Amino acid sequence: MATSRLAPPEPFEAQAIERLTLEDTTSLLKQTLGASLPDDAVSWIGQHASGNPLFSIEYLRFLIRQGCLWNDGQRWHWREPRENRIPAGVEALVSHLCHTPPLSQAAEAALQARAMLASDMSPAIWAQVAGLGASELQGACEELGRRGILRAGQFVHPLYQDVEVHHLTRARRQVIARRAVSVLLKSDVEAAAGFAMHAELPAAEALPLLRRAAESAQDGGRHRQAAEYLSWAVRHADEPDRAPLALAAARLWRAFEPRQVIALAQQVLETEPENLEAAFLLAGALVLQGDEERANRLIRNLQGSSGLEASWLFELVSLHADRNDYAGVMTQWQEHPQLHSLAPPSVQAQVIRALDFMGRSTEACALAAQALGKPALPDAERTVLLLPGAGPCTAPETWRRPRRTQAKS
Known part of the structure; x- marks a missing residue:
């Protein structure tokens, strides 16, 4: 029995060792x-x-x-590293194993392209991005397999890929990324957009690509990825395109990362200090980070802020409702009784839900009945007010939903 990274000669039979659980x-x-x-x-x-x-x-x-x-x-204590660095000893070892002795030119090109491509990328695309023909790629794969770098076209260990990408020069990354964009653009716009940063495309090429990728991601329900594409697009855009792109990205980030919303909204406000949407996005993100006092101050300082009181109240109600902070919903609602008549159905529904979860079902039914009893209530607004599974709101026992545990905000 012997161990080796490389395929053993005859008469040995190769058996891959399982990774540690x-x-x-x-x-x-x-x-x-x-x-x-x-x-x-x-x-x-x-x-x-x-x-x-x-x-x-x-x-x-x-x-x-x-x-x-x-x-x-x-005992031992732990805190997660701030940076995702590879130990120097591991990096040096992997680099030595991959490049000593030097690879052939074709194997080097194949290895570099493989490092920058997703693991599920087809051999045909891999070959084009590497600048190789099909037979050249096959020969390169055999060489990389003999060297113990790839197995069945994939890196034998994820760190091999990480080290290889880290060691690529900026110029080489750009060449590979531009090839990838060119190859993928017609078949997978999102995959192509993933190479936009390393490709360092001119704005005239990068912006349309990133916009298309964001639309594709949104259509597929991948809203966080769409936010990433739009954020990249902001870096390439000039006025007057930058602010609308930043706002579109901030809207998407709101469900995932308040810090991104803050950065994008502040960027808009630097050039458009009276942009209400940017101000509301910034204030909302501050609330999500627990800085409601600063958010309120921001809204009060806006020009003509007296006319924004109702809009900001409804925004606060929604923010607290999204976090299942029903006590926060009711605090905001009860502090502004003069604005209740202006509340849209979506806000009324959130207040009704908060009342129900807080055990105040009689008040919840009364508010629901009042809202549903408005003359000529449009069907769309009536639908918003009717909670899933709710019957006619005539008595608590016919309206209340099963009790759920209130989540912490």
């Missing part, structure tokens, strides 16, 4: 340190080392040197 990694690290690590630390190492014993130990040493793992004399 999380349980195996836990045992290895405990044996190495002589003590147990926090579960989160083991999970982090397991995720980044991907079951490789040597890499697991190197990550352990790296985290201790970085101060992310430390012992107070009683």
Whole structure:
């Protein structure tokens, strides 16, 4: 029996060793340190080392040197690193294994393209991005397989790909990325857009590509990815296109990342200080970060803010409702009785829901009945007011939904 990264000669029969499971990694690290690590630390190492014993130990040493793992004399403590860095020893080893002795020109081109492409990219696209013919790619894959870098066209370990990408020069990344954009543009606009940053396309090319990718992502329900594409587009846009793009991106980020909303909204307000949508997006994101006082101050300082009181109240109600903060919904609602008559059906429905979850079903039914009793109420507004599964709002027992546990805000 012998171990090797490379395919063994006759008469040996090759058997690939399974990667360590999380349980195996836990045992290895405990044996190495002589003590147990926090579960989160083991999970982090397991995720980044991907079951490789040597890499697991190197990550352990790296985290201790970085101060992310430390012992107070009683037990080990953990905090996640701020940067996703590869230990220098691992990076040097992987780079040496990949490039010593030097690869052929075709294998080098194939390796670089493989590093920048998604794992599910077809061999035909891989070949075009690498600038190789089909037979050249096949020969390159065989060489990379013999060297223990690729197996069945995929990296033998995720860190091989990470190291290879890290070592690519900016000029080489640009060449590969521009080829990828050209090849993918007709078949997969989102995949093409993923290379826009490294391709360093001129604005005239980058903007249409990123807009199309954002539309495709939204149509497919991938709203976070659409927000990413629009955020990239903002960097390429000049006025007057920048502000509308920033606002569109901020709207999408609102459901995922308030910090992104804040950055984009502030960017708009720098050039358009009276832009109400940007101000409301910024204020809403501040509320989501727990800074409601600053948000209120921002709205009050807007020119003509007296006319925005109702709109801001309804925005606050919605923000608290989205976080299942029903006490917050009712606080806002009860502090502004003079604005109740102006509330749209969507806000009334959120207040009704808050009352119900807080056990005030009689008040909830009364408000629902009042809202539904308006003459000539449009069907669309009536639909908004009727909660899923609710019957006629005539008595608490016919209206109330099953009780659910209130989530923490």
